[in-house]
Amino acid sequence: MSHMNYQGNSRPRANRWVPRPYDRNRDWRQYDAPSGRNYERRSDSYRPSSRYQPSRSASPPDSNVGTKTLESRRDSRIDLQQPSWGAPAALPASQPHQVVPGIIMFVPNDLKVKDASPSRLLRQQPWVNDRATGHPVAVWDTYEHGGELIARCLPLTSFTETRVEDKYVSRAWKHWLEYVPIKHQGVAVASDANMPSLALADGESMSKLTYVHLDHFFDIEARFLDLSSRNARYGMHLEDAALSVLVFKFHQFISGEIKRPSAKVVSPLDSYDDKAPVEELARPKLNHPAEQARVNVGRELEAARHRAAGTREWTGKEPLGPHQQAQQDLRARM
Numbered sequence: 001m002s003h004m005n006y007q008g009n010s011r012p013r014a015n016r017w018v019p020r021p022y023d024r025n026r027d028w029r030q031y032d033a034p035s036g037r038n039y040e041r042r043s044d045s046y047r048p049s050s051r052y053q054p055s056r057s058a059s060p061p062d063s064n065v066g067t068k069t070l071e072s073r074r075d076s077r078i079d080l081q082q083p084s085w086g087a088p089a090a091l092p093a094s095q096p097h098q099v100v101p102g103i104i105m106f107v108p109n110d111l112k113v114k115d116a117s118p119s120r121l122l123r124q125q126p127w128v129n130d131r132a133t134g135h136p137v138a139v140w141d142t143y144e145h146g147g148e149l150i151a152r153c154l155p156l157t158s159f160t161e162t163r164v165e166d167k168y169v170s171r172a173w174k175h176w177l178e179y180v181p182i183k184h185q186g187v188a189v190a191s192d193a194n195m196p197s198l199a200l201a202d203g204e205s206m207s208k209l210t211y212v213h214l215d216h217f218f219d220i221e222a223r224f225l226d227l228s229s230r231n232a233r234y235g236m237h238l239e240d241a242a243l244s245v246l247v248f249k250f251h252q253f254i255s256g257e258i259k260r261p262s263a264k265v266v267s268p269l270d271s272y273d274d275k276a277p278v279e280e281l282a283r284p285k286l287n288h289p290a291e292q293a294r295v296n297v298g299r300e301l302e303a304a305r306h307r308a309a310g311t312r313e314w315t316g317k318e319p320l321g322p323h324q325q326a327q328q329d330l331r332a333r334m
Contacts, residue, residue: 099139099142099222100142100237101139101140101142101243102139102140102201102239103138104137104139104236105136105137105139105151105225106135106137107153107224107225108134109133109134111133111224113128113130113133114126114128114129118224119220119224121218121219121220122218122220124277125218125219125281125282126272126278127218127268132155132218135156135157136155136156136206137151137153137155137156137225138153138212138238139151139153140152140154140217140243140250141247141284141291148222150220150221151219151222152217153218153219153220153225154217154246154250155217156212156213157179157213158206158208158210158211159209161208161209163189165191170321170323173193173321173323174259175261176191176195177195177258177259177314177315178214178215179211179213179214180196180198180211180212180246181195181196181197181210181211182197182199182206182210182211183198183199183200184205184210189209193314193322194309194312194313194314195249196249196301198212198239198242199238199239199242200236200239201237201239202237204236212246214249214250215268215269216267217250217268218268218281219281241301244293244295244297244301245301245302247295247298248295248299248302249298251298252315254269254283254284254286258316259315268281268283269282270282
């Protein structure tokens with residue numbers, strides 16, 4: 001795993017927020033914690049961006065899709081009800097910055113994992129290995145447990161600045177579906193599997209070509225995460241629409257809509273003998289209203305992108321890869 005990048009422009013930067021005590025929001029709700037106790041999920045300040053920047057596919061051009069258009073379409077099969085805005089929760093005294101869904105954070109190099117970790121959650125997740133440290137992560141959700149803020153993370157990787165297709169050659173194309181590219185220097189990343197490109201807010205960009213890895217996700221106490229040296233003054237964030245698309249792709253992955261190829265590397269989706277709390281951490285259920293809304297919006301955005309570009313969504317369950325299928329479709333039309 002190595003460093004990665006993002007860009008976009010709808011979520012406010014962390015340096016524009018002045019951390020201060022907030023009154024508990026009325027929208028807070030009680031949920032069951034992975035350990036069986038209750039935890040409170042932070043009121044989620046979520047609203048999709050009016051601008052979504054899809055990836056450049058191998059054939060038709062890009063298209064810009066606005067959620068307002070999607071909401072007004074009569075043939076839409078998805079209810080795009082949005083959660084209301086709410087005040088952020090109070091930060092722990094030890095947390096100097098806002099850790100919110102969509103922010104790019106950094107796992108310190110010297111953070112121990114497994115039994116030696118100071119993080120209770122890292123000790124509970126056997127799939128977290130030494131390669132999880134020293135790299136950036138995208139926070140896709142947060143919640144509070146025992147008075148402490150918990151970040152739910154997806155790792156970022158750059159494959160030494162090469163495309164994922166060069167890492168996993170054509171015979172292993174199904175692996176491509178585990179990696180969602182981040183737009184690089186304002187340009188969508190070409191994807192042979194028609195994956196979307198995610199935009200970072202405020203026109204930011206990662207320093208390298210970067211992908212969000214849908215596998216090897218983990219929960220961690222937010223106090224153990226840092227802003228990278230490049231993010232020291234503020235936090236880079238995914239655009240709201242990009243976060244919706246990412247959560248939708250993550251939902252597809254953990255629910256089995258996207259097939260995970262067999263691999264030697266330990267994954268959260270491997271079997272852990274149904275032992276709680278590991279199973280809850282390994283197979284999170286996206287059933288919170290804000291998460292459901294993101295999945296719905298992301299699904300609509302992706303469906304609209306494919307319709308506009310004349311492409312299709314790949315799941316990894318097809319017998320043919322994208323190139324072989326395209327050739328077969330071409331021959332059928334001749």
